[in-house]
Amino acid sequence: MTMKFTKNDLIITFIFAVVCISLLFVPTGFEDAASKEAFNVKARIVSADNSDFQVLGIVRVGTQFLEAELLEGPHKGKTISVINQMSGKLDIDEIYKPGEKALIEYRYNGDKTTGYTRGHYRLELEIILAVLFGIFLIIVAGPTGAKALLSFVFAALIIWKLMIPMFLKGMNPLPVAILIVAALTASVSFLVGGLTKKGLVTFIGSFSGLIFTCVLAFLFSSGFNIHGAVRPYAETLLYSGFPKLDLTIIFTCGIFIACSGAVMDLAMDIAASMHEIHQKRPDIHFWEHIQAGLRVGQSVVGTMTTTLLLAYSGGYTTMLMYYMGQGTPLCQFFNTNVIAAEVLNILVGSFGMVAVAPLSALTAGIVYHFKKKV
Template sequence: MFKFQVPQKSDLLLVSILLVLSIVILYLPTGFSETDTNNSERVKALVLETDNSLIVETGIIKTGTQSLNIKILNGQFKNKELRAFNQLVGRMEFDKYFIPGDKTLTVLNLSKDRSQIISANVIDHYRINIEAFLLGLFVIFLISFAGWTGVKAMLSFLFTGICIWKLLLPGLLKGYAPIPLSLIIVALLTSAIIFLVAGTNKKGIVAFLGAMSGIAITCFMAILFGTLFNIHGAIKPFSETLLYSGYSYLNLTEIFLAGIFISSSGAVMDISMDIAASQAEVYQANKNISTKELRGSGFAVGKAVVGTMTTTLLLAYSGGFSALLMVFIAQGTPMVNILNLNYVSGEILHTLVGSFGLVLVAPFTAIIGAWIFTRKKVKK
């Protein structure tokens, strides 16, 4: 039967601090406000009827206007039925197609006194409920399995999301140097996550220092090889759109390079925590162990972990551009051409540089851990 672990005072203090910090960051103004919030309202609506007579189908592509009869399900205009329109531009990645019974996110354009609806724009299928259900299910399973550690892991999960949404992304949009800003945010997240899960003890210190060493190496290699690969950051989807939206001052290449060590930082933390935890257990079982022996123990665990983690990033990233590679294979594009394309080279850079960090964090953490855990014995 599951038994909930009694939290220590240090854990409760750290959780309280992080919870307060999360709330403060959540309510920080970013300088970027939603548009037309005064004369518009976002509501959930039910599609009652559709009129597809103005849609032109060319193969699998649909263009034109889909007319919808919708019923508003919440807000001040609840239960009101009205006509809305869904514009199809012929791009499947952007177009939405509705049938009766679908629930939609709809924007109502209102009069100045907000008493009348001027027009209604159907934005997309309504997914908030199922997203909230999935998040709730994840929280239940996490806490049911991991207990108090699951609570701390969930808090670190939410803190990470808040920091990215409220600190990192607005900072990048404001033109702050992407790489230093990203390093500061990653260091903040790494310290919060590791010390929250491992505790403010030697294990936490070893895991933090090991993780930051791996992240620093990944950052250095991203800058070095990013220059050698001669890749522009505009290869990422929607990056160029930012330049045309009034943010021409953004350094897309540095944002792309910062994304390399940001995306690999989670896996780097996993490895450093695995090695730090294993060394902590070995040291607790045998406090007379030498620095060399404990370092060797860390290396042994590191080799086993790295053996599987080296393919982690490859599998994670390959799913994102599998359709692109399938197009090249279907067209019979020579491999040498594929490997030299800028967006393929960008993913190769992303994967290999990130993997370097995963490999190098293991020996660094083992060396740091052996010194920290046995340093008192050495001093004697």
């Protein structure tokens, strides 16, 4: 049966749509950090001079001198000199060939204009992929997919427009992270679940599980003696004008933020299951209803904890290969800062995953048996 928008669905969708549009115009406070005189435009590489390259092992250092035709912006059609400075890091450096497109940053100075490469041009493909994802989601999930897409956009905007600027401005990361997670949980719970008992159960179950995860993260992070600098760009951030940031608290907040999506997923699974059970058997006993939810939770938790492990460790495949290739003993491997940080991330997140199952089942039992219909 195809799901349709109800009046409540339209109300909550309209509210979050307005919030998303408003967030687009919220200044982060860091707009002036970049020069207003600089242009970032798509360009086509016309020629490449690699004579300055020096090969050091598997990397190259030196400068690649390019000529590039600007394909957009106020100086479209002009050809300028472009510098591609190699740093000797494979994860950062890119080499360009004639005919390829790149993002170029430059300040216009007539015939003496010089630009700098900012990576192969990928923005158009990113937009196409995002649009295809949105269309596919709506085709498969219908109105629910449209609401899920809206919650996806809301999550991206509230993180970029509110959470990150607040962290950079030195605000206490803990209350900021909790408020952001609460807003994200509300968006997913009520947009996907609707202004219903199912949405309410999802919100209470997932948010209580996340608070539990937050407490565990702070309890164990101090014992692990892990500094927040284990995260990519953390040290660079300190050298970039933000030396007073407490990276350790930011790292700890990141633990429960990272697992929030999986926790909301599990809470929604249990809430939806208990909603269907109550719809089919409205006379079901309170404890029997809770036990049914717990059985659903047991099945889902068994797969979701593994999913969490794969989600966290998948991005570190090459690091795992490096340590194994060096013959690093397991005791040394697990005691390393970066590995210990991931162990903390995975296990604390999994604790929250497991906790949300009984919390959601108990919440559903109370809501469906002792509350009036929402």
